[in-house]
Amino acid sequence: MEHQLNRKDFLKFTCNAACGMGLAVAMINLEGCSPFPVIKTKHEKGEIKIPLLSLKAQKDILVRDLDLDYDIMLKIKDGKYIILVLKCTHQDWLLSPNSKGFNCSLHGSSFDTDGKVVNGPAALPLKQLNYTIDEENLVITL
Numbered sequence: 001m002e003h004q005l006n007r008k009d010f011l012k013f014t015c016n017a018a019c020g021m022g023l024a025v026a027m028i029n030l031e032g033c034s035p036f037p038v039i040k041t042k043h044e045k046g047e048i049k050i051p052l053l054s055l056k057a058q059k060d061i062l063v064r065d066l067d068l069d070y071d072i073m074l075k076i077k078d079g080k081y082i083i084l085v086l087k088c089t090h091q092d093w094l095l096s097p098n099s100k101g102f103n104c105s106l107h108g109s110s111f112d113t114d115g116k117v118v119n120g121p122a123a124l125p126l127k128q129l130n131y132t133i134d135e136e137n138l139v140i141t142l
């Protein structure tokens, strides 16, 4: 029987396999073809918590929650965080990050690194998520 993994299953499988082999740290740096470091998370009660210590040396980070069907881009700009949902605002297709921004392969929209539309048919900028900061974590509200 043929079985195809969807993205979420694939990520769970590869993460679990890597953790089982003690390679979790390596997976963070070798994740996919992303030009950005990737942090894997698992949200709880509508929140993603990212330890502030892990953000100190980074500028832009791709947040990959194993229970979401999309990635989140976490940017640090002028001392503030900008958190972008990497779903196309045209028809919710998943976006691919690159050094100039984000591209949608379905109908060709592209967005700059701040989430503003560069090429349509998308007309709206990428959705931004709110956050708070507690003693130890950046807390993203989904």
Ligand code: FES
Pocket (backbone or CB within 6 Å): 088, 089, 090, 091, 092, 093, 104, 105, 106, 107, 108, 109, 120, 121, 122
């Ligand atoms: S869904 Fe992205 S351009 Fe249409």
